[in-house]
Amino acid sequence: MDSHATSFGVPNRKLAMWVFIASECMFFGSLIATYLSYEGKSLVGPTPHEILNIPLTSVSTFVLLMSSLAMVLALEAVQSGDRRMTRLWLGGVIVLGGLFLSGQVYEFREFYHEGLTLQQNLFGATFFVLTGFHGAHVTVGVIWMVTLLVMSLRGTLGPERSLDVEVAGLYWHFVDVVWIVIFTVVYLIQ
Amino acid sequence: MAEHSTHETAHAPAHASKGTYWLIALILGILTLLEVAVFYVPLLRAAIVPILLTLSTAKFALVAMFFMHLKFDKPILTTVFAGGIVVATVIILAMMLLFGVVGPGAHM
Numbered sequence: 238m239d240s241h242a243t244s245f246g247v248p249n250r251k252l253a254m255w256v257f258i259a260s261e262c263m264f265f266g267s268l269i270a271t272y273l274s275y276e277g278k279s280l281v282g283p284t285p286h287e288i289l290n291i292p293l294t295s296v297s298t299f300v301l302l303m304s305s306l307a308m309v310l311a312l313e314a315v316q317s318g319d320r321r322m323t324r325l326w327l328g329g330v331i332v333l334g335g336l337f338l339s340g341q342v343y344e345f346r347e348f349y350h351e352g353l354t355l356q357q358n359l360f361g362a363t364f365f366v367l368t369g370f371h372g373a374h375v376t377v378g379v380i381w382m383v384t385l386l387v388m389s390l391r392g393t394l395g396p397e398r399s400l401d402v403e404v405a406g407l408y409w410h411f412v413d414v415v416w417i418v419i420f421t422v423v424y425l426i427q
Numbered sequence: 428m429a430e431h432s433t434h435e436t437a438h439a440p441a442h443a444s445k446g447t448y449w450l451i452a453l454i455l456g457i458l459t460l461l462e463v464a465v466f467y468v469p470l471l472r473a474a475i476v477p478i479l480l481t482l483s484t485a486k487f488a489l490v491a492m493f494f495m496h497l498k499f500d501k502p503i504l505t506t507v508f509a510g511g512i513v514v515a516t517v518i519i520l521a522m523m524l525l526f527g528v529v530g531p532g533a534h535m
Contacts, residue, residue, distance in 0.1 A: 245503045255504050259511025266515025270522035295463045299456060302486075306452040309494045313445060410495045414487050421483035425466045426476055 254404045258411045261374075265415050268370060269422060272363040279358035285427045288351055290344060297340040298420045301375075304333035305413045308406045311385075316399045320389060323402075327386045330409065334379040341372045364423065371419060374412045381405050442499050451493045458486050 243249050276285075311326035345365070353361045385405055388394040394401070443451075462482045465471050471478060492498040497505050524530045 245501060247501050247503065252504070252507075255507045259507050259514075262508070262511030262515040263518065266518045267522075269515075270519040273519065274522045274526035274528060276528070291463065291466060295459065299459055302455045302459065302490075303452060305455075305490060305494050306448060309448050310445065313442075313448070407495055410490055413494075414490050417483055417486045417490070421462065421479050425462060425479050 248400055250400060250404050254407045268367045272367050275359040275363050279360045281358050283351055283353045285360060288348055288353055289424055291424060293340060294424050297337050300333050301337045301413050301416050304330050305410050307333060308409045312402050312406050315394060315402045316396055318396045324389050327382055327389060331379055331382045334375055338372060338375055371415055378409050378412050442496050443493050451489050455486055455489060458482050
């Protein structure tokens with residue numbers, strides 16, 4: 238069975254990734270809906286405006302946006318057969334993704350010390366589930382990028398395998414757009 | 428395997444130039460800066476929700492169109508993605524309506 242060409246003129250794996258992304262929209266939509274439905278209904282603190290660190294999250298948001306730039310440049314490099322730039326940009330995505338995750342770990346730790354836990358109130362429960370699932374997606378993305386970097390270092394990631402990078406890139410950019418929504422809805426609109 | 432991979436590459440759509448990607452990144456950075464600025468300006472408090480939603484939508488669209496190549500790719504991919512977004516939006520609005528966050532029973 239030809240697993241690549243489809244009647245839509247799109248490689249099967251790419252189409253499958255887009256269908257997966259569409260299902261992920263619904264998944265994160267449900268988590269955002271739950272967060273918004275319970276917003277302001279916590280009976281005890283800490284509340285969002287008491288605890289959310291906007292400057293730190295703004296920097297994290299910028300870091301994740303720039304990781305998307307690195308990702309698209311990595312795809313460009315692999316398509317043009319530039320192995321050195323492929324490794325450089327994939328490394329960039331890994332470093333920036335790692336920085337974002339570090340910021341999230343720091344934020345979660347701070348919140349925990351300030352008394353916000355999953356069980357503390359409705360804000361804690363919905364906030365940690367939403368941002369935690371997003372963080373888990375970023376972690377999967379970073380692991381995926383590491384495997385691509387290893388492939389590149391072994392010399393097995395040439396232009397003929399550019400679809401591998403494109404599909405991984407779609408996942409990475411999706412994680413980025415989800416954060417764009419979370420940053421606005423959770424952090425800025427309180 | 429190699430034959431399949433070459434076949435896949437043949438489907439690679441046209442996309443933007445490196446310069447465009449850097450420009451989009453710059454715009455995304457500026458839009459993020461604007462979002463944070465809006466958050467801290469008390470004068471804009473009354474209109475903060477529509478302003479932030481507009482800026483956020485612009486960022487979302489830029490990433491989807493240029494970094495995810497939807498602007499240059501087959502329309503079926505945009506349709507699939509839009510389908511997911513529409514369902515997600517309906518879920519969010521329905522939940523907010525059911526919980527009285529928006530609509531007749533809203534208490535904001």
